[in-house]
Amino acid sequence: MTLEIDHLTVTVGDRRVVDDLSLRLGPGERLGLIGESGSGKSMTTLAVLGLLPPGARATGSIRLDGREVTGLAERDLAPLRGAVVGTVFQDPRTSLDPVMTIGRQIAEPLHLHGRLSRREGRARAVAAAAEVGLPEPTTIVDRYPHQLSGGQRQRVVIATALIARPSVLLADEPTTALDVTTQAEVLALFRRLVDERGTSLLFVTHDLAVLSRVADDALVLSHGRVVERGPVTRLLRSPEHPVTRGLVEATRATTWRAS
């Protein structure tokens, strides 16, 4: 298993924002975490990364590649980010450093995790840029984030997340800020990369329609608890829990229906 969570509970003050959550993610599996704002999905990803906000406390067990991460000190946790778990968050404008070139940005996890010459880093960045479909990879690595479109910036974030070959990719609403045609391209990119490399994917979203394009199975979260889990196609076709049913109905009432 690349990611195992057992009885994870996150409390903020006396509020349980994640309540006894367990999940297993095997190599190459694509799992969705779905729920509305406040359901605990983002707190779960932050707990996996050891990035919970001050005042939040986690109990239970989280294992990455078999290694327990709950309770690890920041200096032991930091090397795992990028190397074992890559992350893609919602807004590519805030997750990139505006004064660092695209190439440096993409190669940064390699520099953090090992000794690498500037030239080698650049070459790896060019290869990674090509792999995520960025145009003119040899010149784009010398540009800065503001010179790129939103979709291109999110591709940079994905290249950065994957360059150190992590076993898990954690994506939290990675396409929410994108235009619909760009969103479709980025979702296709996720599918392709996960397939090609056997990376496990944990995909967090509030959007069932988006989820159905990337994940095979999903957990439905409500008020910090897992209320239902199963294959995405089954959840859409015959949701059992009222929360899942509500989500499916609302999705049908608001999203595009081709027929």
Next chain:
Amino acid sequence: MTGLAPGQGAGQAPVVAPLLVGQGLTRTFTLPRRSPFQPGPVRHALVDADLAVGAGESVALIGESGSGKSTLVRLLLALDAPTAGTVTFDGRTVEPARASRLRWFRRETGVVLQDPYSSLDPRMRVGDTVAEPLQHLRVAGDHRAMVAEVLGRVGLEPQDAERWPHELSGGQRQRVALARAVVHRPRLLVGDEPMSALDVTVRAQIIDLLRELRADLGLSLLLVSHDIGLVQHLADRVSVLRDGRVVEQGTTDDVLRRPQHEYTRSLVASVPTID
């Protein structure tokens, strides 16, 4: 694109009196000079765009970032002056002018923006936020009663007038923003990406609410969105904008189900569905 007024062209527009009409709207921006010897390059944000919203009609403007949607809406709301073209409301010319000369037009229109978090003043109680347009527009009558009435209409309680924005959920904030937009009984409601910050169950509720408001108040709706789902569920007609030009317009069903323009086709094909 030829001028399409309601009731004209391709048998697509319903026969209703035009309320808001933009004709031949063009907006160019001169960019900073690159050389002291040459004028700065010109960017065409919008080129010869026509758009009409009939009385009681719901029209959507779709397109991606940079398509010119926001420019067009700013022109239609007289927040910006066109380089060429005209805007009329109920036959009367609308142009940017000082507030007192545009008050009649502001009374006829209400606006809801995308983000209910930043569009409400955190230091104002809900009731004051909703009453503010009544004061600015010098609307006669009992403002407290009007606020209570409109809060009920958007599914809030009269006592919610005493609450602060931070005490409200995202959906409640968007209801407050809607109440504020219609409290002065405009004939036209303009929504700029009014849903994109909301959870899906809240979106479904707000779509229902917009339908109700439309029916009860006889509101016309102009929706600006890249959300094809929202457009399908709320709009009678659609205009598709790309690179500052209207590339396709017609009934929602025609445009979305039988798109003629290649761009509209790719847009519709990109939308994730659960069917």
